[in-house]
Amino acid sequence: MNLDQARFFMVEQQIRPWDVLDPKILDLLMDIPRHQFVEAGNEELAYSDIELPIGQNQSMMHPKVEGRLLQALDIDENDTVLEIGTGSGYLTALLANLGKTVTTIEIHEEIQEIAKTRLESYKNIEFVTGDGANGWNDGQEYDAIILTGSVEIVPQSFKEQLKLGGRLAVVTGQAPAMTAQVITRISNQEWETETLFETNLAPLENASITNHFTF
8 A cells, every 4th residue: 555645545535525624734644644653554544534543442533533623723833732642642743743842641651652752753742641631730821732532521620721812622522422622711711612523532531420310
């Protein structure tokens, strides 16, 4: 298989038809070889419209979901970014190419160590091992925050970590009816929510779960 051609088809046949039309995002998805961020033997599947396993019962998001969320976050070269869930490191690389700095949190040390080797050429990424599913209290505010797994309810702490004008990309709800949203901080105590699309994404490990009662 010609992997460069497969990447072109991913962008043109999967991502662009999903209303990802920002040239900056499309060019970046063409420039970063996704097959370098998958497990050995899965290179030919890297550009398929599927969630690929990365170990520890974790998976990469669909490429079109990654593209749509990146477009909605509208990250520029001066933005500081917080990523909850390093995963394969592919989305981390995309974020690092767009923003000024990326702080990426991963609960599984083994997964993050693999991602570090893939991202060793990047000088603007801070890797932290820890559980960020219900918030990440590092005393910092960010221009953009992205959660790479779903949550039933968005933790307020993430919203409060946004700078004024900052954006939070998150998939929220319960399977199979989840929605991808971008939440923008418009004042100290106000946030605006834009619903992007419906999807289904595995939950962040240890994310709080609402109690459900059966009558």
